[in-house]
Amino acid sequence: MxxxxxxxxxxxxxxxxxxxxxxxxxxxxxxxxxxxxxxxxxxxxxxxxxxxxxxxxxxxxxxxxxxxxxxxxxxxxxxxxxxxxxxxxxxxxxxxxxxxxxTTPFAYLLQLRLEHACRLLKTTNLPISEISFQSGFNDSNYFTRQFTKVFTLSPKAYRKNR
Structure with missing residues (x-):
């Protein structure tokens, strides 16, 4: 007081x-x-x-x-x-x-995972399915859909443009 x-x-x-x-x-x-x-x-x-x-x-x-x-x-x-x-x-x-x-906690978590995937796509030659799993996704198709939705590029195209 x-x-x-x-x-x-x-x-x-x-x-x-x-x-x-x-x-x-x-x-x-x-x-x-x-x-x-x-x-x-x-x-x-x-x-x-x-x-x-x-x-x-x-x-x-x-x-x-x-x-x-x-x-x-x-x-x-x-x-x-x-x-x-x-x-x-x-x-x-x-x-x-x-x-x-x-934003929601889930969207924030998704962003963290996608940022990690971007780092792996830029710095490794791991298969995209492996990158999806190492980034916290348990379904590589879901990972690809979310990645494409956020970055308007597929993970494969993103890797080529690195």
């Missing part, structure tokens, strides 16, 4: 103590009123704090997800596994990923 908010709370509490001590006509109404005001102000401060912590928490979950994917993109990984490693639900993972990266 900011110092200005603490000063405000202190002044309200001091006023309430003075009202209670003096017990002038209507003091109970004033005490209830100031107490409700204090509750509202504190809840607003709490809400602001929660929003800030929520954003930081989302970034931490996102960092955990990205780190896990970058360390394991060559392995078979499910959305559920990524979410579990990030300690959040699949739905929340998708939501925060979309919010920060304007």
């Amino acid at each position: 900011p110092i200005s908010s603490l000063d405000y709370v202190t002044s309200v509490v001091d006023f309430m103590i003075e009202e209670y001590t003096n017990k002038l006509q209507g003091y109970q109404t004033i005490l209830r009123s100031r107490f409700m005001e204090l509750v509202v102000q504190l809840s607003r401060q709490y809400e602001k704090q929660e929003r800030r912590q929520g954003a930081q928490s989302n970034l931490m979950h996102l960092a955990e997800a990205i780190s896990f994917m970058e360390d394991n993109y060559l392995q078979p990984i499910s959305r559920e596994e990524i979410a579990a490693k990030s300690n959040i639900s699949v739905r929340h993972l998708n939501r925060i990923f979309q919010s920060y990266y304007q």
Whole structure:
């Protein structure tokens, strides 16, 4: 809570103590009123704090997800596994990923795998089917379709143009 908010709370509490001590006509109404005001102000401060912590928490979950994917993109990984490693639900993972990266975790994982395949296509003479498997794809036809969709070239044509 900011110092200005603490000063405000202190002044309200001091006023309430003075009202209670003096017990002038209507003091109970004033005490209830100031107490409700204090509750509202504190809840607003709490809400602001929660929003800030929520954003930081989302970034931490996102960092955990990205780190896990970058360390394991060559392995078979499910959305559920990524979410579990990030300690959040699949739905929340998708939501925060979309919010920060304007893409899905699965699309990000696909991009990592395709970038790895590009490196292998440029630097090795491995068969394309082997490159697809070494890049985390378990179906070389699916790999070729995805590669062509993203790069508008087949893996074979990409290799020739290296």
